[in-house]
Amino acid sequence: MGCRRVQRAVFFWVDRDQEERIVERIARHLEECPQCRDRATEIERLILLVRSRCPRRAAPSRLQDQILSLLERQ
Numbered sequence: 459m460g461c462r463r464v465q466r467a468v469f470f471w472v473d474r475d476q477e478e479r480i481v482e483r484i485a486r487h488l489e490e491c492p493q494c495r496d497r498a499t500e501i502e503r504l505i506l507l508v509r510s511r512c513p514r515r516a517a518p519s520r521l522q523d524q525i526l527s528l529l530e531r532q
Protein backbone atom coordinates (compact mmCIF):
# COMPACT_ATOMS: atom_id res chain seq x y z
CA MET A 459 0.00 0.00 0.00
CA GLY A 460 1.44 3.36 -1.03
CA CYS A 461 1.42 6.61 0.94
CA ARG A 462 -1.40 8.18 -1.06
CA ARG A 463 -3.74 5.26 -0.55
CA VAL A 464 -2.87 5.04 3.12
CA GLN A 465 -3.68 8.69 3.56
CA ARG A 466 -6.98 8.37 1.74
CA ALA A 467 -7.99 5.29 3.75
CA VAL A 468 -6.72 6.43 7.09
CA PHE A 469 -10.23 6.90 8.48
CA PHE A 470 -10.57 3.10 8.44
CA TRP A 471 -7.56 2.93 10.69
CA VAL A 472 -9.12 5.47 13.04
CA ASP A 473 -12.13 3.13 13.33
CA ARG A 474 -10.00 0.10 13.94
CA ASP A 475 -12.91 -2.26 14.35
CA GLN A 476 -14.44 -1.52 10.93
CA GLU A 477 -12.46 -3.20 8.19
CA GLU A 478 -9.77 -5.44 9.54
CA ARG A 479 -8.04 -6.20 6.26
CA ILE A 480 -7.50 -2.55 5.42
CA VAL A 481 -6.74 -1.51 8.98
CA GLU A 482 -3.98 -4.14 9.10
CA ARG A 483 -2.43 -2.96 5.85
CA ILE A 484 -2.52 0.65 6.97
CA ALA A 485 -1.04 -0.20 10.36
CA ARG A 486 1.80 -2.08 8.68
CA HIS A 487 2.52 0.92 6.47
CA LEU A 488 2.40 3.31 9.41
CA GLU A 489 5.01 1.26 11.25
CA GLU A 490 7.45 1.82 8.41
CA CYS A 491 6.53 5.31 7.28
CA PRO A 492 6.96 8.10 9.85
CA GLN A 493 5.51 10.65 7.45
CA CYS A 494 2.17 8.83 7.16
CA ARG A 495 2.23 7.97 10.84
CA ASP A 496 2.43 11.67 11.78
CA ARG A 497 -0.37 12.46 9.38
CA ALA A 498 -2.53 9.60 10.58
CA THR A 499 -2.07 10.63 14.19
CA GLU A 500 -3.03 14.17 13.29
CA ILE A 501 -6.13 13.03 11.37
CA GLU A 502 -7.12 10.73 14.22
CA ARG A 503 -6.84 13.59 16.67
CA LEU A 504 -9.07 15.77 14.47
CA ILE A 505 -11.66 13.05 13.94
CA LEU A 506 -11.84 12.31 17.66
CA LEU A 507 -12.19 16.01 18.39
CA VAL A 508 -15.02 16.41 15.89
CA ARG A 509 -16.76 13.29 17.21
CA SER A 510 -16.54 14.46 20.75
CA ARG A 511 -18.46 17.60 19.75
CA CYS A 512 -20.88 16.37 17.10
CA PRO A 513 -23.39 13.55 17.19
CA ARG A 514 -22.40 11.05 14.55
CA ARG A 515 -24.16 8.67 12.21
CA ALA A 516 -22.58 5.83 10.29
CA ALA A 517 -22.22 6.15 6.51
CA PRO A 518 -24.80 4.11 4.61
CA SER A 519 -23.50 0.59 4.02
CA ARG A 520 -23.74 1.04 0.24
CA LEU A 521 -21.36 3.99 0.45
CA GLN A 522 -18.98 2.01 2.65
CA ASP A 523 -18.98 -0.83 0.07
CA GLN A 524 -18.26 1.60 -2.75
CA ILE A 525 -15.33 3.12 -0.90
CA LEU A 526 -13.91 -0.30 -0.12
CA SER A 527 -14.16 -1.51 -3.69
CA LEU A 528 -12.47 1.67 -4.93
CA LEU A 529 -9.62 1.14 -2.51
CA GLU A 530 -9.15 -2.46 -3.52
CA ARG A 531 -9.33 -1.84 -7.23
CA GLN A 532 -6.13 0.26 -7.38
Ligand SMILES: [Zn+2]
Pocket residue numbers: 460461464487491493494495
Ligand atom coordinates in the same frame (compact mmCIF):
# COMPACT_ATOMS: atom_id res chain seq x y z
ZN1 LIG B 1 3.64 6.48 3.84
